[in-house]
Amino acid sequence: MRHLSVPSHETERWLAFCRSNGWLAPTGVVPLESDHRGVPLTQSAPADDDEVWEGMQVVDTEPRSKGPTHWRERLPVELHHLPESFWPSAYEIQGDVLMVKVEPDVEPHAKVMAQAMLEQLPNVRLVCADAGVEGEFRVRQLNPLASRDGSVSTRTQIREHGVSIWVDPGSVYFSARLSTQRLETLKAMQRFRALLNRPLVVADPYAGVGPSLPLLLAEPDLLEGFLAGDLNPDAVGLLALNIADWTAPTTEFEPKVVFCEDALKWSERPELVGVADVLLVNLPHDSLDHLPSLLPLLRKQNRSLLRGWAIVERTLLSACPQRIHDAVSEANGRCEDVSVEEIKGFSSTRCFVVFQTIIAWD
Numbered sequence: 374m375r376h377l378s379v380p381s382h383e384t385e386r387w388l389a390f391c392r393s394n395g396w397l398a399p400t401g402v403v404p405l406e407s408d409h410r411g412v413p414l415t416q417s418a419p420a421d422d423d424e425v426w427e428g429m430q431v432v433d434t435e436p437r438s439k440g441p442t443h444w445r446e447r448l449p450v451e452l453h454h455l456p457e458s459f460w461p462s463a464y465e466i467q468g469d470v471l472m473v474k475v476e477p478d479v480e481p482h483a484k485v486m487a488q489a490m491l492e493q494l495p496n497v498r499l500v501c502a503d504a505g506v507e508g509e510f511r512v513r514q515l516n517p518l519a520s521r522d523g524s525v526s527t528r529t530q531i532r533e534h535g536v537s538i539w540v541d542p543g544s545v546y547f548s549a550r551l552s553t554q555r556l557e558t559l560k561a562m563q564r565f566r567a568l569l570n571r572p573l574v575v576a577d578p579y580a581g582v583g584p585s586l587p588l589l590l591a592e593p594d595l596l597e598g599f600l601a602g603d604l605n606p607d608a609v610g611l612l613a614l615n616i617a618d619w620t621a622p623t624t625e626f627e628p629k630v631v632f633c634e635d636a637l638k639w640s641e642r643p644e645l646v647g648v649a650d651v652l653l654v655n656l657p658h659d660s661l662d663h664l665p666s667l668l669p670l671l672r673k674q675n676r677s678l679l680r681g682w683a684i685v686e687r688t689l690l691s692a693c694p695q696r697i698h699d700a701v702s703e704a705n706g707r708c709e710d711v712s713v714e715e716i717k718g719f720s721s722t723r724c725f726v727v728f729q730t731i732i733a734w735d
């Protein structure tokens with residue numbers, strides 16, 4: 374089959390050129406010798422010596438053979454009669470761990486299914502059956518089904534916004550769904566920093582493995598210090614590891630606190646009271662109820678920024694701003710503005726919201 378032989382670094386340009394002219398065959402680029410790539414050509418592409426090729430050679434070589442495009446095609450033949458609808462249609466990957474819900478009908482075939490997934494997805498090390506979340510830490514029950522190298526640890530690293538984060542879906546809650554929210558937190562804090570005209574202390578008492586923090590820690594002059602913690606000891610272990618990775622030893626933060634403690638009890642420690650400028654509240658089923666216990670952490674001078682996430686019944690959505698106003702008034706503050714915005718795609722009866730307010734202490 375005819376392929377246009379191009380230097381590797383020009384592959385993208387020639388792919389786009391051939392595609393836009395309808396001359397790109399669908400078999401994929403093949404590696405050639407001397408750091409060249411073969412762009413597969415359709416029969417209608419111009420002759421080998423046509424000047425459109427700008428002197429590039431057209432060579433005759435084997436097209437790339439396409440492997441299966443879906444893991445189902447890798448199942449043993451005796452299972453091929455089962456309809457597509459029988460198998461899970463979705464899965465989630467964190468780092469090199471794949472998690473899939475296995476319905477009772479599929480269970481007898483779960484291990485061969487996991488093997489087929491491993492063969493199809495070269496970046497996956499471990500496939501686990503996901504039996505749903507459990508307990509106060511909302512941790513998933515994961516049962517290993519197949520491993521590429523024999524290891525069954527669910528600890529792994531993900532990348533988010535260009536940063537590596539240690540996670541462990543088998544022992545700590547983490548959701549990639551809030552990744553855009555973490556960028557929004559950075560923007561909100563940049564604006565707030567400009568308002569106060571000084572670096573900020575952030576408190577993140579439900580930090581999990583700490584995904585809110587790397588963007589904040591990396592932003593020059595944004596943070597003076599941080600208080601971060603979680604009640605789940607496994608989360609705090611990874612949180613400490615992550616923070617060590619995200620902070621250069623030369624950067625000074627004051628305070629710099631990471632600990633395992635019930636957020637409701639933070640304000641019983643005098644050294645944590647009146648310290649934070651920004652409070653992040655991410656315990657969605659309880660965030661609004663916990664506010665009264667958390668507000669004492671804020672430094673009651675000038676202004677503070679409160680930002681959190683909550684799950685509320687749709688019928689109670691309109692009452693949310695008032696609940697925030699009330700909690701802040703109880704703490705002798707005044708909300709300058711309260712925004713409660715729905716984050717789409719959660720459920721029809723309940724909504725997932727992000728709330729934010731600047732609190733004035735006058």
Ligand SMILES: C[S@@+](CC[C@H](N)C(=O)[O-])C[C@H]1O[C@@H](n2cnc3c(N)ncnc32)[C@H](O)[C@@H]1O
Nearest residue numbers: 510546547548579580581603604605635636655
């Ligand atoms: C929804 S997760 C959020 C984790 C993290 N902020 C994130 O975005 O991935 C809530 C976290 O709060 C922790 N948690 C639950 N109850 C807590 C409490 N009373 N005090 C402190 N942490 C708590 C859980 O272990 C969990 O890691």
